[in-house]
Amino acid sequence: MSVRSLTTLAVQRDSGSPVSPRATREISAGSAGEIRAADGTTDGATGVDAIATATDILVSSIPTEVVATYTAIIAVISAALVDSTAGDYLPLRWWLFGGFCAATAISVATGYYTNKNPTSKRRFPWLEMIAASLAFAAWGLAMPGSPLFFALENPVLPITVGLIVVVAAFVITGFIAPFLRKPASK
Numbered sequence: 001m002s003v004r005s006l007t008t009l010a011v012q013r014d015s016g017s018p019v020s021p022r023a024t025r026e027i028s029a030g031s032a033g034e035i036r037a038a039d040g041t042t043d044g045a046t047g048v049d050a051i052a053t054a055t056d057i058l059v060s061s062i063p064t065e066v067v068a069t070y071t072a073i074i075a076v077i078s079a080a081l082v083d084s085t086a087g088d089y090l091p092l093r094w095w096l097f098g099g100f101c102a103a104t105a106i107s108v109a110t111g112y113y114t115n116k117n118p119t120s121k122r123r124f125p126w127l128e129m130i131a132a133s134l135a136f137a138a139w140g141l142a143m144p145g146s147p148l149f150f151a152l153e154n155p156v157l158p159i160t161v162g163l164i165v166v167v168a169a170f171v172i173t174g175f176i177a178p179f180l181r182k183p184a185s186k
Helices: 003-015 054-061 064-080 090-115 126-142 147-151 156-180
Strands: 023-026 034-037
Touching (some): 003 064, 003 126, 054 126, 064 090, 064 126, 090 126, 090 147, 126 147, 126 156
Antiparallel strands (some): 023 034
C-alpha cells in the first residue's frame, strides 16, 4: 500500500470506524453512503466485514513511496561502493535510514493534513505515523544493503533481521491495529 492509504485511514478514523480497503463507498441517490464490497454485496446483506482488519492495516502501514525511494538510493550506493570495505560509508547508511524514518512520519502527517476534514478536532495522526515508521524501519533494516547488514555478521544477522520483521508485524497487528480500527479520539 502507500502513505496515501494510511492517511486515508487516518481521515476515516476522524469520521468514524475505518473502512476496509477492499470495500468502496458507493454514494448514489438510493444508497445514502452504503458500503459495498468489491463483489457488489453489502455489509448488512451478506456479513462482509467492512471495518478494516488487522491485516488490512498492516498492509496499509507499509509506506511504499518511501520504501521505493530508499531502496533505490541504497541500490545506487551499493553499486557505487562495490570495491569498498564493509564498514565504509556506514555512517552515511545510518543517516539515510534515520532520515527516511523521519520522512515517513512527515509524509503521513502531511498527507493527513492535506486530506483532513476541517471540522475534525484531532490534531495529529500519531498512531498512523508510528505504524508507518515502524513498518519502514523493519523494511529498511531487513533489506540487503541496509546498515544492519554491515554492522552485524552471521549467525547474528539473519536472527536479528527475522526478529525485527516478526516483532514489527506483531506490534503493528497486535497493538496498533486494534486502535486504528476504532474511530479516533477527538
